[in-house]
Amino acid sequence: MxxxxxxxxxxxxxxxxxxxxxxxxxxxxxxxxxxxxxxxxxxxxxxxxxxxxxxxxxxxxxxxxxxxxxxxxxxxxxxxTDETEIYLEQIAENLTREGFSPIEEAEAFNKLLHDPKFSSSIKYLSSKLGKPEAYIKNKCDLLKFGMAVKKLIVSGTEIRKDKLTEDQLLPIKDLPIEYRDPLALIIARDEMPVSDVKKIARLFKDKSISSATKDKLLYKTGPALLETWSIYEQNKAEREKSAVPKTTKNAPRKKDTKPDKNEQQEQRSAAPIEDQLQRLLASLLAHTPVPADNMDINTNHKDVFLKDVDQLIDNLEKHLAEWKNIRDRVKKSIQIF
Incomplete structure (x- = not known):
């Protein structure tokens, strides 16, 4: 030419x-x-x-x-003169240039797929641009995030503070938006590697953890979330291990043996109380001292503030008394055996 x-x-x-x-x-x-x-x-x-x-x-x-x-x-x-061919040529050219951001790329793919002027398919884009279909789908998934997250997305795989790579975001892209965006900002702030992000994503995908507990987890730092995941997985493994019936090697199996009423009650109550303990541990935030110079409270809000503090203390004291009692009972039962 x-x-x-x-x-x-x-x-x-x-x-x-x-x-x-x-x-x-x-x-x-x-x-x-x-x-x-x-x-x-x-x-x-x-x-x-x-x-x-x-x-x-x-x-x-x-x-x-x-x-x-x-x-x-x-x-x-x-x-x-064909608009689709021109737009594809523009994308192909920019893919070879530095500075073409992942979000620009995602928006370009999305436009070709959904703008009536183009109405292309992922398969067609893949063949024209020489990119795998999964590559195009993953780029488009970046558009699920809000603007505050999109501004932090950069090219490459280097983990940087207050920046996000595509690899860091892919494990959490399918989470509900109320968890997805806050987690993305935590990941950026705490420079979390992809392997840690995948663990935290599994925590928020776990259906056995309540929404209320997950909401509270969002107040934690990245390392604290990782620690919560580790504890939760360990406790989960222990529960699964204890749920498997233990048999003595070479001991004959008893037929039609039913547990007495006390054993039945113990079996019914053990699992719920252990689950309740794990849910409580997962929901409690790590203790952070309140700075002494951070006690300024709006005069109009002091009554409400004190009422909330009293309610918090009352609930904590009830929890403390109840779990101390449970602990003492368990210790006593161990001593008996």
């Missing part, structure tokens, strides 16, 4: 193109390169009538040349 110098003033940007985020520092570096060496790679445009042209790809190079005051820009003039 022949390269043609076109007047900069006759070229228009494509506001619908998939890439819209441009790093200012990188743009300044590109300007410096063009000033010293010239534009090494032409931009691609298409004629739009009235002697004007619209960019297919090369927006960043166009911006740099315009800011440098270049009167003309070397261009490749395309004769393609």
């Amino acid at each position: 022949e390269i043609t110098d076109i007047l900069t003033d006759l070229i228009d940007e494509d506001t619908d193109q998939p890439r819209y985020q441009f790093d200012e520092e990188a743009l300044q570096e590109l300007m410096k390169s063009i000033e010293e060496l010239g534009l090494l790679s032409p931009i691609k445009v298409r004629a739009t009538g009235n002697g004007r042209y619209k960019i297919i790809y090369g927006n960043r190079r166009y911006k740099a040349c315009k800011m440098l005051g270049r009167p003309t820009i070397p261009c490749l003039v395309s004769t393609v």
